[in-house]
Each structure stands twice: as C-alpha cells, then as structure tokens.
Amino acid sequence: MPEVRLSEVSKSFGRIEAIHHFDLEIKSGEYICVLGPTGSGKTTLLRLIAGLICPDDGKITFDGKLVNDLSPEERDIAYFPQQYALFPHLNVLENVAFGPKTRGVAYEEAKTQALKVLETVKLDQRANAFPRELSGGMQQRVALARALASGAKLLLLDEPLGALDARLRVELRYHIKSLVKSAGLTAIHVTHDQREAMIVADRIVVLRMGKVEQVGTPYHIYQSPATLFVANFVGETNFLEGTIKSVNSVGALVELQDGFRVKVQETSYLSGEEVVLAIRQELTSLMPVDYDGENAIQGEVKAVRFLGDSIRVEVILVNNLLISARIPISQVKIYPKVKDKVAISFKPADVFVFCTTARGLAKEIEVI
Amino acid sequence: MSNLSSTKNTIEKILRPLDRLSANPNARRVTYAVALIFFVSMILIPPIIGVVLKWNLIGDTLQNPILVARAESAILASFAIASIVSILDLIAGLPTAWFIVRRKAKWINVVDTLADIPFVIPTVALGFSILVFWSQPQGISGLLRIESLISPGLGLIMLLHFAFSYPIIVRIMVGELQSYDQVYEIAGRTLGASSLTAARTITLPILKPALVSAFLLAFCRSLSETGATAVVAGAFENGPIFIRNALSSVPPQQGPMVLVSLVLIVTSCAIFAFISILGPRLRFPVKKVWPNFEKRLSNPKSTLGRDGLALIVFAIFVAIPSLFVALPGIIAFTDGTVVAAFTGAGVWGVYWGSLLTSYVVALAATLMNLLVGFPMAVIITRRKFGTQVTALLNALISIPITIPSVALGVSLSLFWTAFGNLPELWTLILVHTTITYTYFVQAMAAAIESVPEELESVARTLGAHPFETFRKILIPLTKYSIFSGAIMVLTRSVDETGATTAVLAATSQIKTAPVLLVNWIRNPASVGGQSVVGLGVLFLVLTTFISLLVIRLVLRRER
Numbered sequence: 001m002p003e004v005r006l007s008e009v010s011k012s013f014g015r016i017e018a019i020h021h022f023d024l025e026i027k028s029g030e031y032i033c034v035l036g037p038t039g040s041g042k043t044t045l046l047r048l049i050a051g052l053i054c055p056d057d058g059k060i061t062f063d064g065k066l067v068n069d070l071s072p073e074e075r076d077i078a079y080f081p082q083q084y085a086l087f088p089h090l091n092v093l094e095n096v097a098f099g100p101k102t103r104g105v106a107y108e109e110a111k112t113q114a115l116k117v118l119e120t121v122k123l124d125q126r127a128n129a130f131p132r133e134l135s136g137g138m139q140q141r142v143a144l145a146r147a148l149a150s151g152a153k154l155l156l157l158d159e160p161l162g163a164l165d166a167r168l169r170v171e172l173r174y175h176i177k178s179l180v181k182s183a184g185l186t187a188i189h190v191t192h193d194q195r196e197a198m199i200v201a202d203r204i205v206v207l208r209m210g211k212v213e214q215v216g217t218p219y220h221i222y223q224s225p226a227t228l229f230v231a232n233f234v235g236e237t238n239f240l241e242g243t244i245k246s247v248n249s250v251g252a253l254v255e256l257q258d259g260f261r262v263k264v265q266e267t268s269y270l271s272g273e274e275v276v277l278a279i280r281q282e283l284t285s286l287m288p289v290d291y292d293g294e295n296a297i298q299g300e301v302k303a304v305r306f307l308g309d310s311i312r313v314e315v316i317l318v319n320n321l322l323i324s325a326r327i328p329i330s331q332v333k334i335y336p337k338v339k340d341k342v343a344i345s346f347k348p349a350d351v352f353v354f355c356t357t358a359r360g361l362a363k364e365i366e367v368i
Numbered sequence: 369m370s371n372l373s374s375t376k377n378t379i380e381k382i383l384r385p386l387d388r389l390s391a392n393p394n395a396r397r398v399t400y401a402v403a404l405i406f407f408v409s410m411i412l413i414p415p416i417i418g419v420v421l422k423w424n425l426i427g428d429t430l431q432n433p434i435l436v437a438r439a440e441s442a443i444l445a446s447f448a449i450a451s452i453v454s455i456l457d458l459i460a461g462l463p464t465a466w467f468i469v470r471r472k473a474k475w476i477n478v479v480d481t482l483a484d485i486p487f488v489i490p491t492v493a494l495g496f497s498i499l500v501f502w503s504q505p506q507g508i509s510g511l512l513r514i515e516s517l518i519s520p521g522l523g524l525i526m527l528l529h530f531a532f533s534y535p536i537i538v539r540i541m542v543g544e545l546q547s548y549d550q551v552y553e554i555a556g557r558t559l560g561a562s563s564l565t566a567a568r569t570i571t572l573p574i575l576k577p578a579l580v581s582a583f584l585l586a587f588c589r590s591l592s593e594t595g596a597t598a599v600v601a602g603a604f605e606n607g608p609i610f611i612r613n614a615l616s617s618v619p620p621q622q623g624p625m626v627l628v629s630l631v632l633i634v635t636s637c638a639i640f641a642f643i644s645i646l647g648p649r650l651r652f653p654v655k656k657v658w659p660n661f662e663k664r665l666s667n668p669k670s671t672l673g674r675d676g677l678a679l680i681v682f683a684i685f686v687a688i689p690s691l692f693v694a695l696p697g698i699i700a701f702t703d704g705t706v707v708a709a710f711t712g713a714g715v716w717g718v719y720w721g722s723l724l725t726s727y728v729v730a731l732a733a734t735l736m737n738l739l740v741g742f743p744m745a746v747i748i749t750r751r752k753f754g755t756q757v758t759a760l761l762n763a764l765i766s767i768p769i770t771i772p773s774v775a776l777g778v779s780l781s782l783f784w785t786a787f788g789n790l791p792e793l794w795t796l797i798l799v800h801t802t803i804t805y806t807y808f809v810q811a812m813a814a815a816i817e818s819v820p821e822e823l824e825s826v827a828r829t830l831g832a833h834p835f836e837t838f839r840k841i842l843i844p845l846t847k848y849s850i851f852s853g854a855i856m857v858l859t860r861s862v863d864e865t866g867a868t869t870a871v872l873a874a875t876s877q878i879k880t881a882p883v884l885l886v887n888w889i890r891n892p893a894s895v896g897g898q899s900v901v902g903l904g905v906l907f908l909v910l911t912t913f914i915s916l917l918v919i920r921l922v923l924r925r926e927r
Binding site for chain 1: 820822831834836844
C-alpha cells in the first residue's frame with residue numbers, strides 16, 4: 001500500500017489560491033479524512049493526488065517516488081467522485097470490470113474478478129443492470145466495487161456519501177470503512193461532514209482556504225483544537241472574549257465583558273493578554289439560577305431546541321452574551337422554558353483558551 | 369459471436385499503441401495543435417483573406433457611380449430584409465413556441481412537426497414552393513383568379529425569408545422553454561402576477577440569451593440565403609443576388625463581386641460581434657406592470673385569441689406555402705414525366721449526375737468535419753487551451769455561419785485559386801467543409817458538454833489512457849450525436865447553393881443539384897416545363913427528408 005507524501009504543494013486557479021504550501025504524510029493503509037467547508041480546497045487536493053491536475057509547486061510522492069509528472073492511469077489509484085460517475089453505457093459488471101480490463105487483464109478474467117468484488121458489496125445479482133436502474137445506495141456500492149476491483153492501492157473518495165439520504169449515509173459510512181480496511185487500502189476521504197469524518201477517519205486533516213489548520217486523530221482534534229476555526233468547525237462551541245487578569249501555577253482568571261470573571265486551567269498566558277475562551281456546548285451545564293459554584297453566570301432562557309437525543313438551551317447572560325448548553329435527554333429533569341431564569345456553568349478544565357487576533361473572532365471562525 | 373469477439377480483440381490490438389502514445393502529453397498537444405491549425409488555416413483565414421487578395425480590383429468599380437449605387441442599394445436591402453424578417457419571426461415564432469411547449473394536447477405534436485417543414489425542405493425547393501404558392505396559377509393566385517398575387521421581387525423575398533427563418537426561432541425557443549424551470553414563473557404567479565406579467569417580466573428576461581441567439585441565427589440565415597432568393601427575386605437585387613449576377617455575367621464582373629463580398633463579410637462580422645457583445649447587456653425596455661390590463665390579456669379568451677393568431681400566421685405564411693412544393697411533383701407523376709426521370713432521358717441524366725455530385729461533395733465534407741471537427745469540439749468543451757482561448761475560439765468558430773454564404777464562396781474561391789490552383793471539385797469540398805464546420809463543431813461540443821468530465825477522470829484513474837478514454841467513454845456516449853451531427857452536415861451541404869454558385873464557374877461541367885435547380889426554376893421552358901422542374905425539386909426534397917428522418921430515429925433511440 002502506498003505511503004503518500006505531499007510537500008509544499010501549491011495550486012492556483014488564476015488569482016485564486018486553492019492549495020497553499022500544503023504538507024501532509026499519509027501512512028500505508030491509513031484512512032485519512034480531509035475535512036473542511038465548501039471552497040476550502042478539498043477536491044483540488046484530491047484531484048492533485050489523482051493526477052487530474054498538476055501542482056504549480058511542491059512534490060507529491062507515492063512510496064518515495066515522485067509522481068508529479070505521472071498521468072492518472074499510471075498512479076495505481078481509484079478516484080471516487082461524489083456522483084459516482086458510473087459509466088451510463090456500461091452495465092454494472094462492465095463498469096466494475098473496466099479497471100482490470102484497462103490494466104491489461106484478459107476480458108474473461110476481468111469479468112470473474114468483477115463478479116467476486118460485486119459479491120462482497122452484495123450486488124452480484126444486479127450484474128447486468130445499468131446504473132440508471134439502481135438506487136442511489138446501490139450505485140454507491142457499484143462505484144466502490146469498481147474502485148476495489150481496479151486493483152488500485154490508493155482510494156480517493158470525494159464526498160462519497162454526499163448524494164445519499166441521511167439514513168443511508170449513516171449505514172454506508174461504516175460499510176465503506178470496513179471494505180477499505182479489509183482490502184488493506186490507503187484511503188483519502190474528503191468531506192465537509194464533521195460527524196462522518198469523526199466516525200470513519202484514522203486521522204483527520206482540517207483544511208481551510210487551502211491551508212492545513214490541524215492534523216490529528218478524531219479524538220485529538222476534538223479534545224485539543226489547534227485554532228479557533230477548528231474549535232468552531234469540529235463540534236459545537238461557545239466563544240467568549242476576555243482579558244487575562246491574573247495567572248498562577250494552576251490556572252488563570254479571565255475577565256469577560258461587564259466584569260464577570262471565570263477560571264480557566266491555562267497557565268501559558270500573561271496577565272493583560274486578550275483571549276478567546278471556547279467551551280463545548282455539551283460541557284456547558286444548565287443550573288438553577290441560585291447556583292453559586294465555579295464559573296456560574298446567571299441568565300435567561302432565550303430558546304430551547306429539541307434535538308432527539310438531547311436539547312440545546314440558548315441562554316442570554318446578564319452581560320448580554322449568548323451561550324448555548326447541550327444537555328443529554330437522559331439528564332433533563334425539568335424541561336426548561338423560554339424566559340426561565342437559570343445559571344450557566346462550566347469547569348475550568350473544559351475551557352480552551354486562544355489568543356485574540358487582529359482579524360477578530362468573527363473572521364477567525366468564519367466557515368466561508 | 370466468436371468472430372465478433374476476435375475482431376474486437378484485433379481492433380483492440382491495433383489501437384493499443386495509439387492508446388499508449390496518447391499517454392504522452394506531447395502527442396496530445398500535437399493532436400490538438402493540428403486541429404487548431406486546421407481551423408485557423410483552412411476555416412478561419414481563407415474566407416477573410418480571399419477577398420483581401422483581390423483588393424486591387426475594387427478601384428475600377430469605385431470609379432463607376434452607377435455600379436456603386438447598385439451595390440450600395442443591394443447591400444442595404446440585404447441588411448434591411450434580414451433585420452425586418454428576423455424581428456417579424458421573433459414576434460410570430462415566440463407565441464408559437466410558447467403554445468407548443470405549454471399547451472397539453474396530442475395534436476400540438478402535429479404543429480411541432482409542421483414547424484420543422486422549412487428545415488426539412490432544401491431552401492431552393494422552399495423558394496420554388498413559395499414562388500408557386502404566391503405567384504403562380506397553381507397556387508393561391510389561381511384560387512383568387514388573378515395572374516400573380518405577389519410577383520417575384522422584394523415582397524416575395526420577405527415572405528421566403530420569413531418562412532425559412534421561422535423554424536429557427538421556434539426550434540430554439542421550444543428547446544429553451546422546455547428546459548426552463550417554471551418554478552420562477554410559478555413564484556411570480558403566487559406573488560400576484562398574471563400569466564402574461566410573469567412571462568413578460570420573469571421568463572423572457574431569463575431567456576434573453578436564447579432570444580438574442582435566435583435573432584442572430586435568423587438574421588445570419590437571412591443575410592446568407594442565395595439559392596432560394598434567386599428563385600423568387602425577379603429583377604430585385606440584394607447582396608447575394610448582386611454577387612450572383614456579377615458571377616454569371618460574361619465575363620464575370622470580379623470588381624463589383626469582390627467589393628460587395630468584402631462589405632458583406634466585414635459588416636456581417638461587425639454586426640454579429642456587436643449583437644453578441646451588446647445583446648446580453650440589453651435590458652427589456654418595458655419594466656412597468658399594468659396589473660388589470662395584463663390580467664385581462666391573460667384570461668382564457670385572450671390566450672385562445674393569441675394562440676389562434678399565432679397558428680393562423682404560421683399556417684398562412686409558413687406551413688401551407690412550404691407544403692406546396694409537393695404539388696408540381698405530384699402532377700409530374702400523372703403526366704409521365706416520372707418515367708423520363710427514371711430512365712435518365714433528356715435533362716434527367718444531368719440531374720442525376722448533379723445529385724450524385726452533391727452527395728459526393730457532402731460526404732467528403734462530412735468526413736473532413738469528423739476528422740478535424742471532433743478534436744476541435746473537445747478543445748472547446750474541455751478547455752484544452754484555457755478559458756480565455758476557449759472563449760475566443762467559441763466566438764471565432766461562428767464566423768463561417770455569420771458571413772453570407774455567397775460572399776464566403778467568392779472569398780474562398782479566390783483564396784484557393786490563388787494558393788492551391790485546386791481542381792473545382794476539391795475547392796468545392798473545402799468550401800462545403802468551411803460552411804458546415806461550425807454546425808458540426810457546435811453540435812459535437814453540445815454533445816460532449818453533456819458528458820460529465822468526471823466520467824473521463826474516473827476512467828483515467830482506473831488505468832485508461834487518454835485515447836482509450838476517448839474511444840471507450842466519450843465516443844460511445846456521444847455516438848448518436850456524432851451520427852446525427854454528421855447527417856446534419858450532409859444535409860446542409862447538399863442544400864448549399866450560394867457558395868457553390870460562387871465556386872463553380874458558369875461554364876463549369878460540375879453542377880450540384882441545388883445550383884442546377886435554380887437554373888431550371890428560373891428558366892423552366894429550357895428543360896421541358898414546370899412538371900420537370902417540380903419533379904426535380906421533389907426528388908431533392910425526398911433525399912433530404914430521408915436524411916432528416918434518420919436523424920429523428922437516431923435521436924429517438926438516444927433518448
């Protein structure tokens with residue numbers, strides 16, 4: 001299985017810089033998810049690795065071999081676009097046999113190989129059907145079978161679940177991962193769905209405006225977001241701006257708007273520095289209004305949203321900041337109502353602290 | 369079955385080296401460069417350079433005020449006719465297109481089919497049909513017991529041009545209205561707009577690019593038409609007829625011919641560029657809404673009245689006059705002319721020879737287009753030379769259909785005589801290739817555009833070389849369009865009269881069927897009367913009709 005390495009790769013389209021000095025190393029057999037909002041350069045990155053476009057600068061290597069000048073057919077890869085791109089004039093079997101045939105396998109042998117792979121995706125009974133006769137889920141499985149049958153070692157998946165309905169998407173993401181892992185392939189999976197990335201990826205690459213924001217395991221990305229953007233894009237987060245008032249060996253005291261003070265378990269900042277606090281919504285607690293524990297701020301319920309497995313309560317704090325708390329449904333004892341007086345609280349250890357930047361918080365977390 | 373399989377394997381083996389060669393980027397660059405060089409050197413430059421080479425001949429003509437005045441009025445007449453007819457076509461054709469798309473009844477398919485008749489009939493035959501209907505005793509004049517309701521001349525030219533440009537407008541607008549998402553109109557209606565207001569303020573502005581291109585195509589078509597115009601022109605001269613007269617005088621008057629050709633080429637290109645650039649920026653003049661008045665005009669009675677009027681105009685000025693082409697032919701079946709035709713007696717030997725020439729030239733031009741037009745279509749749709757070059761190529765590719773065909777023929781004839789001294793038949797094939805190139809490339813570009821590029825990308829990543837992707841993915845997915853595009857080119861070439869007249873000298877031994885028929889129609893006595901002419905025209909119509917029938921069947925299969 002190839003080890004893929006991108007070093008200082010850049011690609012522009014006219015004045016638009018789609019990928020900017022991009023570095024990434026993907027280990028053999030790894031399942032990588034490239035996560036980013038629309039326009040962040042995910043598809044460009046995939047097309048660069050596929051050889052469908054050439055980088056303006058930088059190197060792409062497979063197992064140490066430079067592939068910048070190799071055409072797509074010489075790279076031993078399988079590209080899986082969002083709409084699957086099943087060849088409409090070929091039936092399922094011919095679609096799946098296309099890869100082996102073009103790589104020189106004899107016609108009958110290619111068909112046998114294709115049938116075997118179709119069995120693994122449970123579509124051998126539909127071998128003679130044409131793509132237009134299949135459901136979206138079946139088409140997705142055919143595309144996967146075609147990629148697997150091609151003998152490619154590197155699978156490039158461009159939003160492979162994007163065209164499916166929500167229920168099917170949930171089912172098929174496990175299926176893709178298990179097939180890829182059982183075939184021992186290296187996979188690069190592009191998506192804008194953070195939940196999908198969290199579930200399938202060995203490692204996640206968070207991309208924004210053609211640049212890497214953070215690379216790490218799903219757990220690492222979630223637990224230790226490197227930037228405000230990652231904190232916002234991965235998970236649901238509250239942001240509060242403030243100033244460090246004092247620092248000691250166990251943490252710091254941060255003053256928010258209107259003089260409210262909260263404790264954080266962060267010691268690397270200096271007194272007087274302006275910071276942004278990020279607190280996960282699910283780590284923010286909703287308490288009775290008279291609660292006087294650590295980091296408790298009083299406020300009034302503005303809205304309550306029922307999410308099935310949890311509720312999200314939006315609270316306007318007395319200092320006019322808006323903060324949301326996500327509470328698992330099993331922990332909801334009294335269903336909050338709009339205009340209820342409540343207190344919001346969070347643990348100092350659950351607060352991520354970031355420096356403020358000249359661009360401002362809104363720009364830093366902007367998803368576009 | 370095994371024979372078929374072994375043949376396939378053999379073909380595969382032969383094509384494998386080409387597949388591998390295509391993996392080399394330089395080989396691909398050379399292929400596209402050849403297509404581009406062919407376009408520039410054989411299609412784009414000759415029509416422009418040809419007349420410029422004979423620039424020196426214009427001097428003498430300009431010294432002759434009578435000739436200059438004649439040329440001036442002919443050119444003005446051409447542009448006036450094209451402008452008026454295109455506007456009238458737009459006014460009459462848009463309601464018909466609307467009616468065809470929006471009304472739900474099976475009999476509307478008949479209207480849809482009838483609207484294509486002027487397309488099906490070669491223009492020379494259409495000219496003959498219109499001449500018979502409006503001017504001759506077998507037509508409406510006989511019914512009204514007058515000698516000639518409308519004599520050959522300006523009026524008849526306008527009626528002819530209206531009839532053959534009408535289907536261009538209807539076809540384009542039907543296509544656009546079918547693919548138009550009515551959700552915008554529905555949104556407008558739910559916000560309180562009447563159907564007329566919604567159509568006028570929402571749908572038509574959205575369809576503006578289609579309206580502009582429909583107008584442009586009708587305009588160019590009218591400006592270019594020569595053969596049928598010669599049939600109905602009488603003593604009247606517009607640009608193409610002026611050139612035709614200059615060509616057929618003995619000796620040919622090259623100076624006036626070059627002068628008018630040059631002016632037509634330059635002016636038509638300028639107008640085309642002007643409308644292409646300014647058309648999309650054009651705003652619909654009336655933004656005001658008259659709710660009550662427009663509501664009244666949207667009620668079922670008014671709508672019925674509008675549709676009825678559109679259908680009456682269509683029937684009187686397009687459908688019935690066009691169908692009259694069959695009448696003299698049918699008479700020929702009853703008076704024995706048909707026997708002479710099939711035995712090849714008398715003038716019929718020359719006729720069948722000319723029909724054969726027409727098809728030989730058309731086949732050769734089609735083949736040339738397949739070889740060099742297809743790569744050009746790939747260059748344009750897949751932006752092989754970048755976005756800006758593609759936009760430029762897209763504009764340049766329209767030049768051959770922008771220039772009036774007789775002027776194009778004059779220029780090409782002068783160019784190929786000066787540079788190649790080619791035999792007439794070869795020059796004719798090159799001229800027909802130039803004239804049909806735009807149609808073929810645009811049809812192929814539309815077909816390739818409909819194939820998602822992702823299919824080719826996936827095939828490449830699955831191991832297919834570029835040429836392999838081309839023949840295993842692109843060709844199978846566009847094969848019906850290629851075939852119908854080829855037949856369209858064939859039909860257009862067989863139908864061509866203006867440029868062919870310019871290439872073939874009056875004394876030439878080579879004649880194509882339309883050129884021969886123009887002479888027959890203008891002088892029926894020389895070939896044995898109206899029934900001989902009628903049958904000759906009918907045979908030409910039948911061959912074209914068969915070709916177009918094949919296109920319809922092929923396209924139906926594709927769907």
